[in-house]
Amino acid sequence: MGFMSILILNLQIATIDARPNKLISSSVTSVHESSPATAPIPSMADSSSGIQTDNPSHRQHSNKKLVIGLIAASSFTGFILLPITCLLIFRRKKIFKSSKIRANRLDQLRGLPLSSFINRTNSTFKPSSQKPSVLVMDYNLLKTATNDFQASEILGSGGFGSVYKAKLDDNLLVAVKKLDNQSRDALKEFQTEVDILSKVQHPNIITLLGYCVYDETKLLVYELMQNGSLDTQLHGPSCGSNLTWYCRMKIALDTARGLEYLHEHCKPPIIHRDLKSSNILLDSRFNAKLSDFGLAVMDGTNKNIKLSGTLGYVAPEYLLDGKLTDKSDVYAFGVVLLELLLRRRPVEKQAPSECQSLVTWAMPQLTDRSKIPGIIDPVIKDTMDLKHLYQVAAVAVLCLQPEPSYRPLITDVLHSLVPLVPVELGGTLRVADNRVAAALEQ
Numbered sequence: 001m002g003f004m005s006i007l008i009l010n011l012q013i014a015t016i017d018a019r020p021n022k023l024i025s026s027s028v029t030s031v032h033e034s035s036p037a038t039a040p041i042p043s044m045a046d047s048s049s050g051i052q053t054d055n056p057s058h059r060q061h062s063n064k065k066l067v068i069g070l071i072a073a074s075s076f077t078g079f080i081l082l083p084i085t086c087l088l089i090f091r092r093k094k095i096f097k098s099s100k101i102r103a104n105r106l107d108q109l110r111g112l113p114l115s116s117f118i119n120r121t122n123s124t125f126k127p128s129s130q131k132p133s134v135l136v137m138d139y140n141l142l143k144t145a146t147n148d149f150q151a152s153e154i155l156g157s158g159g160f161g162s163v164y165k166a167k168l169d170d171n172l173l174v175a176v177k178k179l180d181n182q183s184r185d186a187l188k189e190f191q192t193e194v195d196i197l198s199k200v201q202h203p204n205i206i207t208l209l210g211y212c213v214y215d216e217t218k219l220l221v222y223e224l225m226q227n228g229s230l231d232t233q234l235h236g237p238s239c240g241s242n243l244t245w246y247c248r249m250k251i252a253l254d255t256a257r258g259l260e261y262l263h264e265h266c267k268p269p270i271i272h273r274d275l276k277s278s279n280i281l282l283d284s285r286f287n288a289k290l291s292d293f294g295l296a297v298m299d300g301t302n303k304n305i306k307l308s309g310t311l312g313y314v315a316p317e318y319l320l321d322g323k324l325t326d327k328s329d330v331y332a333f334g335v336v337l338l339e340l341l342l343r344r345r346p347v348e349k350q351a352p353s354e355c356q357s358l359v360t361w362a363m364p365q366l367t368d369r370s371k372i373p374g375i376i377d378p379v380i381k382d383t384m385d386l387k388h389l390y391q392v393a394a395v396a397v398l399c400l401q402p403e404p405s406y407r408p409l410i411t412d413v414l415h416s417l418v419p420l421v422p423v424e425l426g427g428t429l430r431v432a433d434n435r436v437a438a439a440l441e442q
């Protein structure tokens with residue numbers, strides 16, 4: 001009888017591996033239920049003796065034998081069965097665990113969806129237009145596309161890592177930002193960047209094509225901006241020589257348009273919080289696009305946020321009181337305008353322990369018209385209508401007012417810049433064609 005049970009058990013166990021995990025425990029339970037202790041013993045005992053008798057002592061004696069037999073059989077069965085069951089459960093667990101590891105590995109190669117850890121506070125955000133979704137990209141694909149993240153492919157480096165030029169399979173050139181920093185702040189910025197850039201869409205905002213999370217490595221894939229950042233153009237080896245007056249005005253207008261979209265057309269409005277020349281990127285036609293949304297916040301969710309930004313661009317009320325509004329971005333825009341006009345860095349080192357703030361130095365001179373031509377970038381000196389120069393200087397002074405309520409809205413700034421930009425470059429100014437062409441060809 002014990003042998004029969006083992007056979008039944010073996011048959012049942014043989015089917016366990018082929019079943020879903022959920023069924024394992026119930027299969028094992030049914031095996032125990034049909035064990036000798038609960039099997040139809042009397043009928044088997046009767047048939048095994050082969051004798052039908054009414055003698056009580058004989059019945060007692062045969063009952064005793066039956067009980068002993070049953071105990072022996074069940075202990076034998078249990079002895080054999082227990083290790084087999086344990087072995088099978090262990091094997092099942094091991095197979096399940098290793099297939100889970102394999103699945104995780106595959107997920108990582110494909111890149112993990114960000115939905116699992118995306119910033120939930122942003123979930124109420126509604127984009128003003130529908131945007132095609134940002135792709136989860138394959139790590140190996142990006143590794144190959146960047147020549148294994150070779151130093152020669154680096155386009156520039158920032159606080160969180162380097163940006164590489166990459167060529168995808170279909171010869172599409174892209175920029176891949178690799179985050180080397182593993183801090184919590186870096187991870188949060190990565191999440192915010194993906195979250196916001198997956199929802200916004202505007203010609204003056206950088207396009208995020210995809211992202212990848214692979215173990216500790218985090219990658220962001222953007223459209224490639226052939227002319228790099230405004231910071232590199234102004235303060236890099238070309239020293240602003242590629243940027244004519246009209247080109248600079250176009251960059252200012254494009255930047256204002258990007259900000260206007262964030263402040264006026266997104267619901268809730270977005271405050272960029274890190275507007276600066278290195279976050280204004282330029283494509284092959286010097287169209288300007290805002291980048292780096294890692295510090296951006298939704299208006300209304302800007303209570304108790306950590307003071308962040310870049311020295312020289314941070315508005316005084318935010319720096320001193322932590323008061324953050326869209327006017328903080330307007331202040332940073334004013335600093336960028338100064339950079340475009342004067343080609344000076346927002347904070348300049350005078351001596352090892354002495355720094356000069358561009359705003360503090362320039363403000364008194366900008367309010368005196370006679371002094372403006374003397375402080376302008378020599379590269380563009382005498383290339384513009386002076387009236388236009390005074391007008392832009394006046395806009396900068398307004399944006400840099402210490403009191404935020406005295407600063408204009410970015411919409412007002414935008415409207416004051418439109419008439420200063422040639423029609424061909426996106427404004428309403430009519431100028432001789434050859435001068436506009438020169439604006440983009442230098």
Ligand SMILES: Nc1ncnc2c1ncn2[C@@H]1O[C@H](COP(=O)(O)OP(=O)(O)OP(=O)(O)O)[C@@H](O)[C@H]1O
Nearest residue numbers: 155156157158159163175222223224225228229278
């Ligand atoms: N999409 C892009 N196309 C071309 N070049 C880019 C692109 N994105 C970034 N870069 C280049 O890489 C540089 C580094 O960018 P990154 O955003 O990492 O740092 P940053 O803005 O310079 O400094 P920070 O870390 O303080 O924000 C940029 O200044 C720019 O020159």
Ligand SMILES: [Mg+2]
Nearest residue numbers: 158278279292
């Ligand atoms: Mg940047």
